[in-house]
Amino acid sequence: xxxxxxxxxxxxxxxxxxxxxxxxxxxxxxxxxxxxxxxxxxxxxxxxxxxxxxxxxxxxxxxxxxxxxxxxxxxxxxxxxxxxxxxxxxxxxxxxxxxxxxxxxxxxxxxxxxxxxxxxxxxxxxxxxxxxxxxxxxxxxxxxxxxxxxxxxxxxxxxxxxxxxxxxxxxxxxxxxxxxxxxxxxxxxxxxxxxxxxxxxxxxxxxxxxxxxxxxxxxxxxxxxxxxxxxxxxxxxxxxxxxxxxxxxxxxxxxxxxxxxxxxxxxxxxxxxxxxxxxxxxxxxxxxxxxxxxxxxxxxxxxxxxxxxxxxxxxxxxxxxxxxxxxxxxxxxxxxxxxxxxxxxxxxxxxxxxxxxxxxxxxxxxxxxxxxxxxxxxxxxxxxxxxxxxxxxxxxxxxxxxxxxxxxxxxxxxxxxxxxxxxxxxxxxxxxxxxxxx
Amino acid sequence: xxxxxxxxxxxxxxxxxxxxxxxxxxxxxxxxxxxxxxxxxxxxxxxxxxxxxxxxxxxxxxxxxxxxxxxxxxxxxxxxxxxxxxxxxxxxxxxxxxxxxxxxxxxxxxxxxxxxxxxxxxxxxxxxxxxxxxxxxxxxxxxxxxxxxxxxxxxxxxxxxxxxxxxxxxxxxxxxxxxxxxxxxxxxxxxxxxxxxxxxxxxxxxxxxxxxxxxxxxxxxxxxxxxxxxxxxxxxxxxxxxxxxxxxxxxxxxxxxxxxxxxxxxxxxxxxxxxxxxxxxxxxx
Ligand code: HEM
Numbered sequence: 001x002x003x004x005x006x007x008x009x010x011x012x013x014x015x016x017x018x019x020x021x022x023x024x025x026x027x028x029x030x031x032x033x034x035x036x037x038x039x040x041x042x043x044x045x046x047x048x049x050x051x052x053x054x055x056x057x058x059x060x061x062x063x064x065x066x067x068x069x070x071x072x073x074x075x076x077x078x079x080x081x082x083x084x085x086x087x088x089x090x091x092x093x094x095x096x097x098x099x100x101x102x103x104x105x106x107x108x109x110x111x112x113x114x115x116x117x118x119x120x121x122x123x124x125x126x127x128x129x130x131x132x133x134x135x136x137x138x139x140x141x142x143x144x145x146x147x148x149x150x151x152x153x154x155x156x157x158x159x160x161x162x163x164x165x166x167x168x169x170x171x172x173x174x175x176x177x178x179x180x181x182x183x184x185x186x187x188x189x190x191x192x193x194x195x196x197x198x199x200x201x202x203x204x205x206x207x208x209x210x211x212x213x214x215x216x217x218x219x220x221x222x223x224x225x226x227x228x229x230x231x232x233x234x235x236x237x238x239x240x241x242x243x244x245x246x247x248x249x250x251x252x253x254x255x256x257x258x259x260x261x262x263x264x265x266x267x268x269x270x271x272x273x274x275x276x277x278x279x280x281x282x283x284x285x286x287x288x289x290x291x292x293x294x295x296x297x298x299x300x301x302x303x304x305x306x307x308x309x310x311x312x313x314x315x316x317x318x319x320x321x322x323x324x325x326x327x328x329x330x331x332x333x334x335x336x337x338x339x340x341x342x343x344x345x346x347x348x349x350x351x352x353x354x355x356x357x358x359x360x361x362x363x364x365x366x367x368x369x370x371x372x373x374x375x376x377x378x379x380x381x382x383x384x385x386x387x388x389x390x391x392x393x394x395x396x397x398x399x400x401x402x403x404x405x406x407x408x409x410x411x412x413x414x415x416x417x418x419x420x421x422x423x424x425x426x427x428x429x430x431x432x433x434x435x436x437x438x
Numbered sequence: 439x440x441x442x443x444x445x446x447x448x449x450x451x452x453x454x455x456x457x458x459x460x461x462x463x464x465x466x467x468x469x470x471x472x473x474x475x476x477x478x479x480x481x482x483x484x485x486x487x488x489x490x491x492x493x494x495x496x497x498x499x500x501x502x503x504x505x506x507x508x509x510x511x512x513x514x515x516x517x518x519x520x521x522x523x524x525x526x527x528x529x530x531x532x533x534x535x536x537x538x539x540x541x542x543x544x545x546x547x548x549x550x551x552x553x554x555x556x557x558x559x560x561x562x563x564x565x566x567x568x569x570x571x572x573x574x575x576x577x578x579x580x581x582x583x584x585x586x587x588x589x590x591x592x593x594x595x596x597x598x599x600x601x602x603x604x605x606x607x608x609x610x611x612x613x614x615x616x617x618x619x620x621x622x623x624x625x626x627x628x629x630x631x632x633x634x635x636x637x638x639x640x641x642x643x644x645x646x647x648x649x650x651x652x653x654x655x656x657x658x659x660x661x662x663x664x665x666x667x668x669x670x671x672x673x674x675x676x677x678x679x680x681x682x683x684x685x686x687x688x689x690x691x692x693x694x695x696x697x698x699x700x701x702x703x704x705x706x707x708x709x710x711x712x713x714x715x716x717x718x719x720x721x722x723x
Contacts, residue, residue: 019686023679030675037665037712044664065663175661184658230571252572252655263658361658369660373647380640411636411684414629 016083025077032073036064071176078172081165088162096158101141101148102392108406109392112417114424117402118431120147120395126430127393127403130423136391148394160383167379171372178365183207185360188292189215190270190285191353194238197260200360209260209362212238216246218354220267231267233356249358259362266357269310271317272350275303276338287355290320296345300324303347315352387412389419403427443501450494454518455553457487458546465538469617477535481526484542488522495519504571507579511561514552516579517709518545520587524634528591532630536621540594551710574652581645588638589677589705595631596698599624603692628690631698639677646670669708676701 015021039056040048042063049062060067094100102108116123124147131138136151183205189195194214198207216234223229230250237245237257249255254263268287275282275296284294286305294303300323307318314334321329321341331339338348390408395401405427407420464480495515498506506512525541528534552561603624621627649667650660661667680697683689689697 019682023682023686026675026679026682030672030679033663033668034672036663037668041663044662252652254655254658261658263656265657359658366654366660370651373650377640377644377647380643384636384640412629412633414626415633 013083016080017087018080019084022077022080022084025073025080028073029077032064032070035061039064041065066179074172074176078169081169085162085165092158092162096152096155099139099150099152099390101139101150102394103141103148105394105396105404107392108394108404109408110406111409111413112407112420114405114420115402116405116424116428116431117400120397120401122431123395123401123403123427126427127405129430130426131391134423136389145398146394146396148392150390150392153389154386155388157382157386157388160379160381160386162379164376164379164383167372167375169372170375171369174365174368174370174372176365177368178363181205182362182364183360184363186265186357187213187360188266188268188287188355188357189213190287190355191215191218191272192283192285197360205362207362209258210239211244211257213262213358214238214243215356218267218356220269220354231264231356233264233354233358235262235358259364261361261363263359263361264356265359268355268357269308270353270355271305271308271315272353273303274348274350276346276348277344283350285353285355286319291355293322299344301328301342301344306330308352310352312352315349317349319347389416391420391423440501443497447494447497447501450490450497451549453490454487454494455546455549457483457490458518458522458542458549461487461538462542462546465535465542468535469539469620472620480535480538481529484522484526484538487545488519488526491515491519491522505576505579507575509560511552511556513579513709514548516583517586518548520583520585521545521548521590522587524584524587524591525594528630528634534622534627534630536598536617537591537594540597541591544590544593572652572655574648574655578645578648578652581641581648585638585641585645586705586709588634588641589702592631592634592638592698593702595627595634596695596702599627599631599695600692600699602627603695624691628694631694632684632690635677635680635698635701639674639681642670642674642677646674666708666712669704669712673701673704673708676704 039061040052042049043066049057052062056062060069064070118126127149128138131151134153136153137155138149138151140147140149183202185200185202185204185207187195187200192215194212196212197209200207214236216236217232218234219232221229221232230252232248232250234248235246235255236243245257247255249262249264251264254261256262268289268291270285270287270291273284273286275284275294277296277298282297284303286292286294286303288305288308288310290304290306295301296303302322304320304322305317306320309316316332316334318330318332320327323342329341333339333347333349335349335351338346340346387410389410391405392408393403393405395403405420405424407416410416461480461483464476464483468476468480495506498512498515502508507516521541521544525538528537598621601618602621605618606624622630646667649670653662654660676697680689680694680701683697684694687693
């Protein structure tokens with residue numbers, strides 16, 4: 001029974017260490033990803049996804065990239081890459097750090113090979129001089145009647161593909177961590193508003209932080225030529241009543257506080273008002289186009305800003321008041337004007353106010369993802385821009401006084417052959433020069 | 439002043455399109471005629487076209503006061519620049535003149551696409567939304583330009599391989615006659631295509647990564663599976679598969695050449711198909 005389970009284990013191991021499995025899984029990721037661009041996805045196109053028939057929705061086709069199936073494929077790919085890397089590690093280690101000089105002429109690579117005749121000591125000196133001159137590091141072995149070496153250049157290139165593979169695993173793990181812990185949310189707030197982070201609209205995860213955000217200013221800045229420069233929000237973080245951080249952010253220039261990052265995502269105009277409720281003055285900021293409302297305390301009156309003309313010199317607003325669900329009053333005001341409403345309160349229009357929309361995100365995995373990306377680039381650079389070259393050679397004095405030289409072909413046969421021929425020519429040059437001199 | 443610059447840009451655009459058309463024709467002529475001066479002329483006209491392309495991009499940068507990387511028209515000019523620059527590099531480095539016959543039609547067709555499909559309003563140097571004002575976008579587009587340019591070259595080499603290898607015998611000896619006989623040996627074509635994909639693959643990876651970094655600064659999401667992102671991932675997987683099957687099954691030669699052709703079709707789909715055939719979000723490009 002033990003034997004049997006070992007047999008099964010071995011089979012599973014073989015499947016996971018196979019590059020065929022890996023390429024197959026990559027193919028599955030590609031095909032599934034492609035299908036996801038043809039069917040509307042909830043995250044990108046909620047309306048389109050609604051119209052897809054129920055059966056496809058149940059099967060997950062409208063949120064393909066978040067399905068357990070898709071994650072399972074990515075997980076298998078990671079297992080595949082880890083198993084494959086474990087299997088290859090010691091081989092690559094030995095090849096790089098414990099290279100073995102050939103023990104006989106049979107061990108010299110045959111496809112790229114050359115023989116150079118000459119006196120043994122000269123051959124040795126020449127080959128060592130030429131190869132070290134070209135940046136190779138040599139490992140030699142000397143035994144009764146035999147001298148051999150193995151020479152490597154850019155040996156770190158051997159680690160390229162292994163590093164690439166592990167980097168990909170790191171990247172996927174980072175993405176997974178980010179999707180499981182952390183949160184994503186959004187809020188809009190006007191100048192002067194203070195909002196506890198727990199109250200933002202959360203689309204993913206849970207907020208455990210306890211600070212508040214205060215919007216000091218929000219501005220839609222234009223360049224001299226009238227084009228938009230950027231949207232700017234000056235915000236403070238308030239913790240137990242005290243300001244603990246303050247920064248101006250804009251699109252492409254986010255602000256991070258304790259792992260929570262705020263991104264400028266949106267901007268709207270708004271108006272500043274004062275509600276005078278029997279002597280109690282309440283400042284109110286309302287967003288243009290009815291983006292938010294204000295409930296007058298102790299009543300069922302709701303105040304909206306339905307439209308405004310955002311002329312900085314002479315702004316005009318159109319407000320609306322609802323009682324419960326029914327509109328009861330609508331009015332137009334210019335700067336400084338006041339209206340009495342329903343004999344309950346007076347409303348004064350104090351000026352324009354920016355209304356800023358911020359995306360809020362906490363993703364503890366994102367740095368892991370960047371680490372994965374950096375390792376991925378390093379691995380690829382080693383694989384493709386730092387290709388190793390390996391030469392080996394042997395002199396067997398028992399047979400004849402000549403050097404048999406060969407090169408490991410690697411991925412680029414033509415290029416390796418050229419590099420090899422150059423080395424052979426250089427060695428031969430030294431030998432004939434030496435012989436001519438003596 | 440802007441008027442003059444605009445006129446220069448338009449002139450350069452026509453210089454480019456004429457130069458790329460002429461050089462295509464010249465390269466085709468060199469296939470049938472062995473005249474050396476024809477080859478030199480073809481290369482010369484290509485260099486002239488690249489010069490025009492460069493000036494057009496510089497002028498656009500001056501007009502728009504930003505890198506010329508923000509709408510479809512500007513992307514195509516940059517894409518053409520990448521193809522022709524990598525092509526000229528390959529021509530000088532590897533001395534494969536016939537390659538021009540298969541590569542130079544690409545920039546010409548891309549420019550023709552602009553004339554046929556893009557109205558003047560799509561070509562003007564327009565204001566860009568704040569999200570596009572990022573250094574990362576510049577890196578993103580430059581790496582895309584080089585990677586896509588190199589993939590275009592591997593496409594050309596793949597096509598040449600497929601033509602050449604039809605007349606190879608079992609031992610890989612070529613019995614080609616006529617113009618194909620002057621192509622380099624099929625093994626050289628195959629290996630060069632691999633080498634160029636090896637140059638481009640890390641760049642494509644960097645392109646995707648810089649895009650993710652930029653998206654993270656702008657929107658707080660490094661990957662949102664929008665169709666353009668997804669298709670760049672698919673392209674990346676196709677080339678990764680190419681690298682693996684080469685090792686795994688020793689897929690060199692014909693199969694590899696077909697993958698070089700398909701890989702580039704995926705590049706083109708990412709570039710155009712996503713915008714014109716799929717509903718999408720990546721509305722800037
Ligand atoms: C995430 C996707 C992957 C990427 C980006 C990737 C990248 C690479 C790269 C760049 C190379 C070097 C290729 C060359 O030098 O031509 C390579 C080789 C290799 N890959 Fe992958 N790989 C991926 C997935 C996999 C998977 C899933 C397996 C399966 C176990 C795998 C197994 C191998 C093996 C065995 C080699 C050969 C190394 C050698 O012979 O030196 N790869 N990979």
